[in-house]
Amino acid sequence: MTTRKREARAEGRGAAISSGDVIEELRRNYDRLTQSQKRIAEFIVEHPQTVAFSTVDQMAAKLDVNPSTVVRFTYRLGLNGFPDLQERMRELVRGQLSRTGNPIAERQGKGAHLDGTSFGASFSHDWQNLHRTIEGIDPGTFGRAINLIARARRVYVTAGFSTFPVANYFGLILDRLRPDITLLASSDAFANVRLAEIKSEDCVVAFTFPRYAASTHRIAVWSKEQGAKVIAVTDSPISAVGQIADVVLLAASSGTGMQNSLVAPMAVANALLNGVLAARGTAALERYSQHDQLMNRWDAFLLKLDETD
DSSP: OOHHHHHHHHHHHHHOOOSSOHHHHHHHHGGGSOHHHHHHHHHHHHOHHHHHHSOHHHHHHHHTSOHHHHHHHHHHTTOSSHHHHHHHHHHHHHHHHHHHOOTTTOTTSTTGGGTTSHHHHHHHHHHHHHHHHHHHOOHHHHHHHHHHHHHOSSEEEEEOGGGHHHHHHHHHHHHHHSSOEEEEETTOTTHHHHHTTOOTTOEEEEEEOTTOOHHHHHHHHHHHHTTOEEEEEESOTTSHHHHHOSEEEEOOOOOSSSSOOOHHHHHHHHHHHHHHHHHHTHHHHHHHHHHHHHHHHTTOOSSOTTOOO
C-alpha cells in the first residue's frame, strides 16, 4: 500500500461514517467537513456523471485541489478509495439514464421533429429533469411534507429572485386550500414583522435553487431557531437550506441556458398542493369554493366557472 493510501486510511478511520447512500451521507456530515471537503462534496452531488467517468487527477484539477485530498475524502466517507466512489456514481448515472431516456433524440418519439434545435434540447433537458425528480422522490418524505403543511398553525412560503414565481404560485393556491398563509419575498418590507410572529407550531416552505438567495437561508435559519419546521424544495441535499431543513424535497433545476429550469420545481409545488387538498378534504374544497364565489362576484375572470361552450 502506498504512503498516500496509508495516510488516507488512517484519517478515514477516525471520521468514517456508516456505509449506505453516498449522497445522504454527504448531507448528514456536510457541516463537519472542511472548506475543501465541502467543495468536493458539492461537486459529487452536482456532477455525478463527471465523477463517474473522470480520473482522480482530472477531478482534482477541476476542483483545484491535490488528488490526495480527493482520495482521503473517499476514505472519510467509508469507501474503499476513489474507484469505489466512481462505481457508486456510475450506478447512479446508469439508473438515471435507463429511467429517463431522451424523447428528442429518439427518432421514434413525438419530439423527433425538434432534434438538432436549441429549443428542442431545452425541452429534452426539462423532460429529463422532471423524470429524475420523480424517480428520486420518496413517498414517505413527500407525505411528511404534506402532513406538515396541512396541519401547521401557519405556513410561511419563501423564495428569492428568479425562484420567487414558484413560491408565489404555491402560496396563492395554498391560501385557497387552507387559512393562515404568509408569502415572504426577499424585498418584502413587512417580512421581519411577520417572521417575529413565527412559532414552533408553524411550518416554512422554502424554495431555493442556484445561486441560492441569501434571504431564503436567513429565513430558514431564523425559523429553525424558533422551533418551526422547515421544508426545503431544492436541487441538492447539501444546499445551505437543505442542510438545516426537517424535510428535503429534491427537484432538478439545471437548464441548458444561463437560467435555471423551474419545470421540475413547479411540478413538485403542484404535487404538494394536490396532496394538501387530499389531506384537508372537505375543508379545502369548501374554502376553494368560497374563494371562487367571491372572484365571480367581483368579475375577476373573463371565463366564469358555470359557462359552457
